[in-house]
Amino acid sequence: xxxxxxxxxxxxxxxxxxxxxxxxxxxxxxxxxxxxxxxxxxxxxxxxxxxxxxxxxxxxxxxxxxxxxxxxxxxxxxxxxxxxxxxxxxxxxxxxxxxxxxxxxxxxxxxxxxxxxxxxxxxxxxxxxxxxxxxxxxxxxxxxxxxxxxxxxxxxxxxxxxxxxxxxxxxxxxxxxxxxxxxxxxxxxxxxxxxxxxxxxxxxxxxxxxxxxxxxxxxxxxxxxxxxxxxxxxxxxxxxxxxxxxxxxxxxxxxxxxxxxxxxxxxxxxxxxxxxxxxxxxxxxxxxxxxxxxxxxxxxxxxxxxxxxxxxxx
Numbered sequence: 001x002x003x004x005x006x007x008x009x010x011x012x013x014x015x016x017x018x019x020x021x022x023x024x025x026x027x028x029x030x031x032x033x034x035x036x037x038x039x040x041x042x043x044x045x046x047x048x049x050x051x052x053x054x055x056x057x058x059x060x061x062x063x064x065x066x067x068x069x070x071x072x073x074x075x076x077x078x079x080x081x082x083x084x085x086x087x088x089x090x091x092x093x094x095x096x097x098x099x100x101x102x103x104x105x106x107x108x109x110x111x112x113x114x115x116x117x118x119x120x121x122x123x124x125x126x127x128x129x130x131x132x133x134x135x136x137x138x139x140x141x142x143x144x145x146x147x148x149x150x151x152x153x154x155x156x157x158x159x160x161x162x163x164x165x166x167x168x169x170x171x172x173x174x175x176x177x178x179x180x181x182x183x184x185x186x187x188x189x190x191x192x193x194x195x196x197x198x199x200x201x202x203x204x205x206x207x208x209x210x211x212x213x214x215x216x217x218x219x220x221x222x223x224x225x226x227x228x229x230x231x232x233x234x235x236x237x238x239x240x241x242x243x244x245x246x247x248x249x250x251x252x253x254x255x256x257x258x259x260x261x262x263x264x265x266x267x268x269x270x271x272x273x274x275x276x277x278x279x280x281x282x283x284x285x286x287x288x289x290x291x292x293x294x295x296x297x298x299x300x301x302x303x304x305x306x307x308x309x310x311x312x313x314x
Contacts, residue, residue, distance in 0.1 A: 008042030103223030190235030241298030
């Protein structure tokens with residue numbers, strides 16, 4: 001073997017982390033036969049098997065274990081090269097990927113991008129909805145909208161406000177049920193509730209407020225499905241104020257109460273700050289969030305200019 005080409009290393013890492021060809025294919029956005037063919041090609045060039053088939057899926061052989069760390073270094077180096085190249089691009093065209101939770105991304109941000117497209121028609125935005133934070137070091141996204149300050153040294157971040165989550169019910173629901181006057185009253189109503197994975201993030205707040213969420217009339221891991229369920233009168237739901245306040249058929253219950261308030265941070269890898277197209281998206285988001293601070297907190301928006309230049313991330 002004179003040289004080892006890159007093809008197959010990405011697939012090797014994906015299968016090693018997921019334990020199956022099908023899961024690796026979904027992660028990489030290719031077909032399962034493609035992943036299998038590239039793994040077989042890599043094994044042929046190495047003249048050694050890398051995976052064993054077990055009842056639990058694919059597991060690494062001894063050779064696979066030995067090369068795993070080196071393959072991870074190759075992947076990191078390739079990503080670093082990609083970030084350096086992207087960071088040096090001066091053109092205002094191409095794609096930019098933003099990671100956000102569905103309730104804020106699909107529920108609000110999507111409807112705010114029209115002004116950006118008018119200004120930068122050749123930049124395409126890909127909006128990824130996910131509960132788990134995207135790995136910016138591995139280019140899972142170019143920009144992340146997060147509810148916490150990132151701690152990785154290679155990332156830079158800027159706090160652009162906070163978002164409140166309040167209690168809401170449909171007008172139809174309130175015509176048939178007495179409106180809760182206190183937090184205790186809420187426990188007598190059916191709840192439109194996120195799934196357990198999401199609920200574990202707010203266990204402390206739920207306990208401190210004395211909420212039980214014991215009667216869940218509807219559950220989902222989709223924030224947009226939960227919003228639709230609340231609007232359909234299934235019960236009382238918890239939603240981002242900036243999204244729910246814009247629904248004419250919803251009423252905020254206990255308007256002075258919020259289940260929780262989350263800081264909003266924009267994060268980006270330091271190598272990408274000088275990319276013209278990524279910088280354009282980042283600057284737009286900074287101004288957008290800062291000009292909607294009141295609405296994000298569930299308060300009436302004060303008149304203010306959205307054209308004021310925003311400061312750079314720290």
